[in-house]
Amino acid sequence: MSERELTVSELGHRGDGIARTDTGPIYVAGALPGEVVRARVENGRALDPVIETPSKDRRQPVCKHYDACGGCSLQHLAEEPYLAWKRDLVTNALSDRGIEFAVSDTIAATAGGRRRAVLTATRAGRHTLLGYHEKASHRLVDIEECPVLDPAIVSALPGLKALASEVLPKKGELRLTVLCTTTGLDVAIDKADKGYERKIPGLSQKTVDIGLARLSVNGEVILEVRPPLLDMGGIGLVAAPGGFTQATLAAEQTLSRLVMAGAGKAKKVADLFSGAGTFALRLARSANVHAVEGDAAAIAGFDKALRKSQGLKKVTYERRDLYRRPLVRDELEAFDAVVFDPPRAGAQAQAEQLALSKVRTILAVSCNPATLARDLRILIDGGYVLQSVTPVDQFHYSPHIEAVAVLTRE
Known part of the structure; x- marks a missing residue:
């Protein structure tokens, strides 16, 4: 399969660059309008594109996980065109x-970062991975940082991973919905191992150690140290576990x-x-x-x-x-x-x-x-x-x- 030179003219609705050609549109992941790239093409997608002429709007991504993580798609684009x-x-x-x-x-x-994050956890041998799926993959990126999240959530990542490891199913993944409230983090774990009930004392202790406001597992509130409060225009509201x-x-x-x-x-x-x-x-x-x-x-x-x-x-x-x-x-x-x-x-x-x-x-x-x-x-x-x-x-x-x-x- 020979390489082709492609000129990207626009961004698609998912953030991929699009090169218009006589044979139809070709999607170029990570490319920006105005860029010239060289790549092999298969089924309308550019494979392993190399940017020969970068756009003036290209920026250095702000996260070390960006190349793999599927959580973000346009850290490489300047703010105004974005x-x-x-x-x-x-x-x-x-x-x-x-x-x-x-x-x-x-x-x-x-501003302030996302106060609500939905993270995924899974097993990798004896280790626990916590983060987001890779781009176009079921594999998980084990994140150590995330510039789009509220710093309080990022600081809690090690503790959240330890918490997840306690209730991970033997196969598959579980989901953690983490919400930053005025009284601390509210964590709701879904798809936990069915045997989590025998671990409730340990989960309660970890909730206190991490400093969470509340922990829920599979819809059950395990421990509420403080009501997780949201300020709705001056009116206090207790968030529902995992709620929107x-x-x-x-x-x-x-x-x-x-x-x-x-x-x-x-x-x-x-x-x-x-x-x-x-x-x-x-x-x-x-x-x-x-x-x-x-x-x-x-x-x-x-x-x-x-x-x-x-x-x-x-x-x-x-x-x-x-x-x-x-x-x-x-x-x-x-x-x-x-x-x-x-x-x-x-x-x-x-x-x-x-x-x-x-x-x-x-x-x-x-x-x-x-x-x-x-x-x-x-x-x-x-x-x-x-x-x-x-x-x-x-x-x-x-x-x-x-x-x-x-x-x-x-």
């Missing part, structure tokens, strides 16, 4: 649905600011896919809020936060699967504004009902540009007008991007 690429991910997704709109510049919300939170505090604050600004002076707001109340608790300082969420643990945490909160308007909530039972048009008419922040699958069924409603303002928050564009298309076809789309980057060096879209009915 943020522009993130904006383009949203712009292109909208365009694919026939929505031509001037998307705002990406807001970088990565925005990856960085900066992103939570930025997304909340955009939602609050979009809701404006609305007096009655529905917060759909509300989670533990990231937006609902903040919105309730100025509006009556109805929160809807399908996860029982998230609803329970929200309820406890409400019981200790003061100075809020009327807040109601319900547990409801919005994929199976979206709020229908007649239910929606009670609200001036609706916020929805679904998982990656989006909110198609709910968007279809919203498109039939007379709700004045809709705020769509999304972590997936493709499903966001699909849902916005439904709303626009139903008569809504897109006012703004703002990308928010909280997953530094990755292809993931959040966005907040504001729509109004004229």
Whole structure:
């Protein structure tokens, strides 16, 4: 197989360089627009590419694990073009649905590092590996550092590895969800060995030694030294074990600011896919809020936060699967504004009902540009007008991007 010279013209949605050729696109891992590379080509991919002409936007990666680790994909790209690429991910997704709109510049919300990390642990002989999978591989990178994480999580890596080694299954992997809270680290281990129960005393001691706020294994709270608290705009909320939170505090604050600004002076707001109340608790300082969420643990945490909160308007909530039972048009008419922040699958069924409603303002928050564009298309076809789309980057060096879209009915 002979080598070919390729000129990279753009970045794909996963961060690979793309060279356009007469035989179709060729994906070049690690290459940047404007670079000339030499490589063998197989099945549309460049193998072992050698960069002959580097881009002026190329930077030295900030992590020693970068070449192998699959956790990051764009540490080698300068910040300005990186943020522009993130904006383009949203712009292109909208365009694919026939929505031509001037998307705002990406807001970088990565300060402080990710406070939430999902790590994997496995056995390698007598050793325990803890980290992320290699790029395009099931092998695990045993990380010693991670510049995108909160320093408190990085400092705890040796202790977390020791903890994982106690409950590793004989075969396979386990997952550790680590959350940095105001009272310490909250660790939830999933897929642990079924015999972990006989090790509970030792696990409890390690929890104290490491200084964790709480340890949960396979859904069971082993020890809570201190309630793991999150600050939701001045309201304390105890995190659910392994529950969802925005990856960085900066992103939570930025997304909340955009939602609050979009809701404006609305007096009655529905917060759909509300989670533990990231937006609902903040919105309730100025509006009556109805929160809807399908996860029982998230609803329970929200309820406890409400019981200790003061100075809020009327807040109601319900547990409801919005994929199976979206709020229908007649239910929606009670609200001036609706916020929805679904998982990656989006909110198609709910968007279809919203498109039939007379709700004045809709705020769509999304972590997936493709499903966001699909849902916005439904709303626009139903008569809504897109006012703004703002990308928010909280997953530094990755292809993931959040966005907040504001729509109004004229």
